[in-house]
Amino acid sequence: MVETKLAIDPAAHAPADAYKLLIGAIVPRPIGFISTISPEGVYNLAPFSFFNAVCSEPPVVLFASGARRPEKDTLANVRATGEFVVNIVTEAIAEQMNLTSGDYPPEVDEFAIARLTPAASELVKPPCVLESPVNMECKVIQIVDVSTRPAGGSVVFGEVVRFHVDASMVQNFRIDPEKLRAIGRMGGTGYTRTRERFEMARPRLSS
Numbered sequence: 001m002v003e004t005k006l007a008i009d010p011a012a013h014a015p016a017d018a019y020k021l022l023i024g025a026i027v028p029r030p031i032g033f034i035s036t037i038s039p040e041g042v043y044n045l046a047p048f049s050f051f052n053a054v055c056s057e058p059p060v061v062l063f064a065s066g067a068r069r070p071e072k073d074t075l076a077n078v079r080a081t082g083e084f085v086v087n088i089v090t091e092a093i094a095e096q097m098n099l100t101s102g103d104y105p106p107e108v109d110e111f112a113i114a115r116l117t118p119a120a121s122e123l124v125k126p127p128c129v130l131e132s133p134v135n136m137e138c139k140v141i142q143i144v145d146v147s148t149r150p151a152g153g154s155v156v157f158g159e160v161v162r163f164h165v166d167a168s169m170v171q172n173f174r175i176d177p178e179k180l181r182a183i184g185r186m187g188g189t190g191y192t193r194t195r196e197r198f199e200m201a202r203p204r205l206s207s
């Protein structure tokens with residue numbers, strides 16, 4: 001390889017260093033703001049930036065929870081109930097999203113902590129975040145425990161069974177990014193807005 005690049009063997013370094021490389025390089029990351037409900041009926045809300053879409057038939061999303069003992073409440077709840085809601089994080093609710101990421105015990109309802117409003121979902125028990133303009137009601141289709149080591153993690157795949165989209169932000173299924181104002185996660189404690197964009201058409205190859 002070229003001299004200007006550092007070759008780093010993750011096996012020779014602490015997992016925390018690999019983590020820093022991952023979150024610094026994979027940017028910006030979308031944020032899945034995940035609502036769940038415990039078997040006892042306690043609402044839970046937490047952000048996950050290891051989050052993305054998988055496919056659209058059926059529409060499937062994924063998020064990854066870092067391994068922890070005991071497991072993060074979100075992961076424990078989706079294992080127990082098989083349901084979650086993804087809420088999209090906008091500039092308007094950025095600080096409230098951050099408030100929910102504290103290490104609260106399972107009996108704490110982060111909707112109350114962040115003063116966000118739970119709105120009844122149609123097909124799943126966990127509520128939508130009313131203040132988020134896009135919500136996706138999901139049923140778990142698979143959970144892959146990739147690694148149970150301290151810095152390991154599990155990936156949750158969920159089928160979107162209902163979308164809710166603010167009517168003022170969508171036309172013919174296309175969401176206006178200027179109106180949505182989603183935020184993304186950078187490395188460390190960094191975030192990005194989605195206000196500066198550019199367009200590129202894909203190459204069309206004639207056969």
Ligand SMILES: Cc1cc2nc3c(=O)[nH]c(=O)nc-3n(C[C@H](O)[C@H](O)[C@H](O)COP(=O)(O)O)c2cc1C
Nearest residue numbers: 046047048049050064065066072073074101102103
């Ligand atoms: C913007 C943001 C993104 C995060 N992304 C992740 C993630 O992808 N995976 C993860 O395990 N934790 C992530 N966290 C930390 C969790 O939100 C945090 O551990 C939270 O307390 C988990 O809540 P729970 O125990 O209620 O599930 C993130 C935190 C923030 C602020």
